[in-house]
Amino acid sequence: MLYTTMKNKWTRVIAAAVGAVIYALGVNLFLVPLNLYTGGIMGVCQLIRTLVYQALGVTNGYDFSGILYYVLNVPIFLLAFRSLGKDFLRSSLIALTVYTLTLSLVPIPTTPLVEDMLTGCLLGGAIVGLGCGIVLTCGASCGGTDMLGLCFSKRGARFTIGRLNIVFNGILYGLCGILFSVETMIYSILYIVFCSVVLDRTHQQSVNVQMLIFTKNHAVDLSEYIMKHLHRGVTWWDGQGAYTNEPVKIICVCLSKYEINDLREELHRQDPHAFYIVQEGVHLSDNFIRRLSD
Secondary structure (H helix, E strand, O other), rough: HHHHHHHHHHHHEEEEHHHHHHHHHHHHHHHHHHHHOOHHHHHHHHHHHHHHHHOOOOOOOOOOOHHHHHHHHHHHHHHHHHHHHHHHHHHHHHHHHHHHHHHHHHHOOOOOOOOHHHHHHHHHHHHHHHHHHHHHOOOOOOOHHHHHHHHHHHHOOOHHHHHHHHHHHHHHHHHHHHHHHHHHHHHHHHHHHHHHHHHHHHHHHHHHEEEEEEEEOHHHHHHHHHHHHHHOOOEEEEEEEEOOOOOEEEEEEEEEHHHHHHHHHHHHHHHHOEEEEEEEEOOOOOOOOOOOOO
């Protein structure tokens, strides 16, 4: 019962903290040893760190990019406070703190855990995308462009968080290609594209679905469940089976992907013989409420 679990405040906070740890481990253990850049605001912090160390002639200095990332998120959190509310800000602050502490405390391997650049960037992208997606699904964010993407999504923007990251990072990696090497730029781009794909698949609130339910005797009870427990609007109308000529109720509801499992369970409980159709990735108007946090 994912939706029911997500309704518990402290369960979400704990899961978000775990996601933040996974996120940070993917960065420290797989990306930094390969001299790749994570992208987003964190990628900017890593770029600043590299430029500072090059100017000072430092080769193995302390990686202060996590601390700088924390500082740069202050204005972003102020923007999120106005757009997304206190509960989101509280959970995100915890996730950001855990993320920054993990980045600062977990030692970076002196040699890459995966020698092959392509394998390393794909594996790192999968881990980072998974961790970030867990944080977002729990109604929180580790800041940076992810939080900016949530603000735009809340206002009804037509692009996902992953797509925003791709645009922002295209500019960032262009600078990396000019300042460092084309190889670094190319592998970093491969990493962020794969990370964005995993992120969008993990962050199920960003995947909208339309569900058509065909039932004979339970339209009212099922509609009341959807409105009371899932807090979604319902439209239903009368239909008729072409083969049996029996009357049937057709229920139409739009919801996010992580809410659909609870609706399936309730539908099976009320009417095991009901038939339904699910269409993913539907485009919805600005009146559809995106559940970023509760």
